[in-house]
Amino acid sequence: MGWLWAIIVGFVLGLIAKAIIPGKQHSPLWLTTIFGMLGAIVGNAVARAAGVEATSGIDWWRHLFQLIAAIIIVAVGDMAYMALWGNKKMRQRA
Structure with a gap:
């Protein structure tokens, strides 16, 4: 069940990050989900370091x-x- 929640949270975080970042992102949805999962992991580590990991x-x-x-990872990951892969994908469409 832990992996399922990680995928769901990563999916939601990745989509929210994509919506916040200006312009068009070209990374596929599966990669955005992975970026979101990484954002959740990094965010948890930062919260733990800041002492706000578990609050009431x-x-x-x-x-x-x-x-x-997630916003930072999606932006850097998309770049x-x-x-x-961007140039290869654009040439195939032309």
Whole structure:
């Protein structure tokens, strides 16, 4: 069940990050989900380091750290995706 939640959270975080980042991102949905999962992991680590890993009620700070990490990872990951595969994909469509 842990993997299922990780995939769901990664999917949601990745989509929210894609919606927040200006412009068009070209990375596929499966890669965006992985970026979102990485954002959740990094965000949890930052929350733990900041001492706000577990608070009473909803962990707003942890979720904010996860979202910020996901935004950064999706943006950088999309740039890397385009640098590695973007030109090949664009040539195939033409």
